[in-house]
Amino acid sequence: MISAPVVFNRVRQVKQEHVLRYWDELSESSQLKLLEQLRAIDFELLDDLTRRFIFGKENSQFAGDLAPADIIPIPQTASQQAEAIRAWRYGEDILRQGKVAAILVAGGQGSRLGFEGPKGKFIATPISRKSLFQMHAEKIKALGIKYKTTIPWLIMTSESNDAETKEFFERFSYFGLDQKDVYFFTQQMIPAIDGQGKLILDRKDHIFTNPNGHGGTLISLKNSGLLAEMKTRGIEELFYFQVDNVLIRICDPCFIGYHSLANADMSAKVVAKKHAHEKVGVIGKLNGKVTVIEYSDLPKSEMEATTPDGKLKYNGGSIAIHLIKLNFIEKLTSKELNLPYHVAHKKIPFIDDNGNLVIPESPNGYKFEMFIFDALAYAKNCVVIEVVREDEFSPIKNLTGEDSPDTARRDLINYYGRMLNKLGVDVPFDQQHDVQGALEISPFLAMDENELKSKLGPDFKFTDNFYLE
Ligand code: UTP
Numbered sequence: 001m002i003s004a005p006v007v008f009n010r011v012r013q014v015k016q017e018h019v020l021r022y023w024d025e026l027s028e029s030s031q032l033k034l035l036e037q038l039r040a041i042d043f044e045l046l047d048d049l050t051r052r053f054i055f056g057k058e059n060s061q062f063a064g065d066l067a068p069a070d071i072i073p074i075p076q077t078a079s080q081q082a083e084a085i086r087a088w089r090y091g092e093d094i095l096r097q098g099k100v101a102a103i104l105v106a107g108g109q110g111s112r113l114g115f116e117g118p119k120g121k122f123i124a125t126p127i128s129r130k131s132l133f134q135m136h137a138e139k140i141k142a143l144g145i146k147y148k149t150t151i152p153w154l155i156m157t158s159e160s161n162d163a164e165t166k167e168f169f170e171r172f173s174y175f176g177l178d179q180k181d182v183y184f185f186t187q188q189m190i191p192a193i194d195g196q197g198k199l200i201l202d203r204k205d206h207i208f209t210n211p212n213g214h215g216g217t218l219i220s221l222k223n224s225g226l227l228a229e230m231k232t233r234g235i236e237e238l239f240y241f242q243v244d245n246v247l248i249r250i251c252d253p254c255f256i257g258y259h260s261l262a263n264a265d266m267s268a269k270v271v272a273k274k275h276a277h278e279k280v281g282v283i284g285k286l287n288g289k290v291t292v293i294e295y296s297d298l299p300k301s302e303m304e305a306t307t308p309d310g311k312l313k314y315n316g317g318s319i320a321i322h323l324i325k326l327n328f329i330e331k332l333t334s335k336e337l338n339l340p341y342h343v344a345h346k347k348i349p350f351i352d353d354n355g356n357l358v359i360p361e362s363p364n365g366y367k368f369e370m371f372i373f374d375a376l377a378y379a380k381n382c383v384v385i386e387v388v389r390e391d392e393f394s395p396i397k398n399l400t401g402e403d404s405p406d407t408a409r410r411d412l413i414n415y416y417g418r419m420l421n422k423l424g425v426d427v428p429f430d431q432q433h434d435v436q437g438a439l440e441i442s443p444f445l446a447m448d449e450n451e452l453k454s455k456l457g458p459d460f461k462f463t464d465n466f467y468l469e
Contacts, residue, residue, distance in 0.1 A: 007038050014043045015198075022204035022355065030205035037207050041191060041199075049368050050197035053343040064287040066302060071270060071283070071316050072258060072385040087257030094256050098149045099236040102140055102250055103221075103324075105372070106133075106165065106243040107158035107187045107211040111346070112398050113244075118161040120243045121168055122396060126409050127440040127467040132243055132396070133168060135443075137175035139250045142443040146451075151251060152233060154183045154226055158211035162186050185224035187216040192348050192367045200365055202349045202357065208365075214242070214320075215339040215370025222333040230326055238329070240322040240372065244396040246408045247415060248321070249447075255323060258383045265328035265379035270316030271389035276304045280317040281373075283384050290382040292318045292373040294342075316384060318373060319393045332378055339370040391415060410434055416441045419449045420462060427462050437464035445469055 011017055019038070023031065075084040094100060110119035120133035130138070140151050157165045166184055169175070174182055189209035191199050202208040217240070221227045230238070237260070239251045249255075259267040268290075270283050281292040298314060305313040348365035352358050376382055387393075394411035397403040417427045417435035428436040445468055446452035 002039055004035055007035060010043060011038060014047065016043075019199050019201055019207055022201075026205050034205045034207075037209075041207075046191065046193065046199075047197075049341055049343070050193060053341075053368075054193065054195065054197055054366060066293065066298075067285040067288075068313055069283045069285050069290050069316065069382075069384050072383065074386050074388060084254055087261060088254040089257065090261055091253030091255065091257030092147065094237065094260055095143065095147045095151075095251060095253060096149055098151075098234060100251050100256060101152040101154060101230055101233075101235045101238050102136075103154040103156070103217070103238045103240050104136060104243060105156045105214045105217055105240070107156050107161065107214075107216075108243070109158075109160060109210065110244075113396060114399055118157070118165045118168065118243075119396070120165065122244075122405070124246050124396065124405070124408060124412075125440055126413050126438050127465060128442070128469075131168075132246070133165075134172065134175045135246065136241075136243075136248070136250065137177055139248075139443045139447065141176050142447060143251055145444075150178070150181055152181050152183065152230065152235065153177065154185065154221070154230075154238070156187055156214075156217055156220060157184055158187050159189050159209075160211070183226055183229070185220055185226055187220045188212045190368055192346070192365045194348075194350075194365045200348055200350045202351060204351065204355055208348055208350065210367045210369070213342070213369025214372045215374055217372055218329050218333055218339075218375060219337055221329060227326065227329060227333070231330075236326055238324045238326060240320075240324055242320050242395070245319070245321075245393055246396065246412050247392050247394045249392055255321075255385060258385055259323040262381055262383045264323070264381040264383045265325050266376050267323045267383040267385070268373070268376065269319055269321040269385055269387050269392070271319055271387060271393050272315050273312055273317045276312055278317065282314040283316040283318050283376075284314055286377070289377040290379070290384065291377050292371070316386060317389075319387075319389075320372070321392075322372065324375070328379065332375060339374045341368045341370055343368055390418075412440070413438055416468075417462075419446070419452055420456075420460075422449045423453055423456060425456070425460055425462055437462075439465070440467045442467070442469035 011020065075081040106118060106120050113119060115122050121131050123129050124132045124135055140153050144151050169182065190212045191207050191209045194200055200208040237256060241248050241250060255269060268283055273280060279295045281294045282298065283290065284293045302314060307313055344367050345363040346365060346367050347360045347363050349357055349359050394408050395403050396405055396408045413435045416439050421427045430436050445455055
């Protein structure tokens, strides 16, 4: 272990000694805590990020030749539909063989939503009032029942929400899942810095750090031993999803099928952009490699460019749903994996000269994060499929407005309403195509209209506020 004087020396060398300004008034245990934090900081990395992003004004590592990616469209023609059915059946077989695990990234701080605690505890379903975690757990359990298999569930947390997440699962008895099939692992943290490249104290004995982004998943999976554990369990594919998408189709057999039939290392789902200027990253190619091109990196002319059939040239909005081969992660993490860091200007709590905590009203510092989609560039083969936004993507990001609890509730109700409608049930929709009223369908009853078909009596009628289970 590096001794305290060596750590102090290093801190002075890199001109970060302001973090020691309360040292003399700290208790011994607080001193140890701060020392521990300082030991773990990779100052070289921080220095590099500061030079490039803060002083060098680099926004990202984005440079090179852009091109659209090949995207499997939503099936329209008979042959596309036949291909989708083939993929579906193939994916179902892989699920039945127990080769798929689900991996949820839930280590984020959910700052835009402003919800105290892990975002997965947020109540999301319209009638039964289940949390996001419970929603996902029930889908995983229902899939296990349907395919007579077990789908291990890996959940990535971070230092700031790990204990509370585990406590929540304990309290609700893992939502009916077998505890031995639910695995938690934590991602690493990285310090944020201010505009002068200085570390930020948010307590006298603590430097502000944030989780290192969902790109931290791969290395943390390896370090936690879970990659090896999954291999032992015979897992070959990981279905990656984020905590806040209420419409997520966990382990979608069709996606698994397309991905496996192409022997892809890593695949992605996209939705058509709402309009050219929607602030979403698009899947495209950079120097021939599939990647997500962030909104700010796509030149305006390309953003607005269209194809001969009138669609946007870059139309595949990334929705952060992936399939990743286990052996691809093994390969990537067998040597040093350097996913690039991205920077974001954010509000970061700090202590003032009197040691009082201040929550700033505007961004005052920079957070660094790695993104999972940067692993796409290393994949030998990628499949990108387009799916229907209304059926598969509605995240809870903000407290109000777009991508909020209100829009998620509406989108869920509409999804269930359309399921019933397709089966001939008379569902009242208003002019915006929103269901007039509320309804919910348990995943244990059905996850799509094909499953619902056999379960719905011929006389079934829509009534407001019902929960079909
Ligand atoms: P977001 O980028 O939306 O971040 O994460 P967030 O933390 O949920 O919300 P904001 O930006 O602070 O408002 C998308 C998904 O990635 C996970 C989140 O938990 C969410 O499921 N994530 C994000 C991590 O697991 N770790 C991270 O470091 C960042």
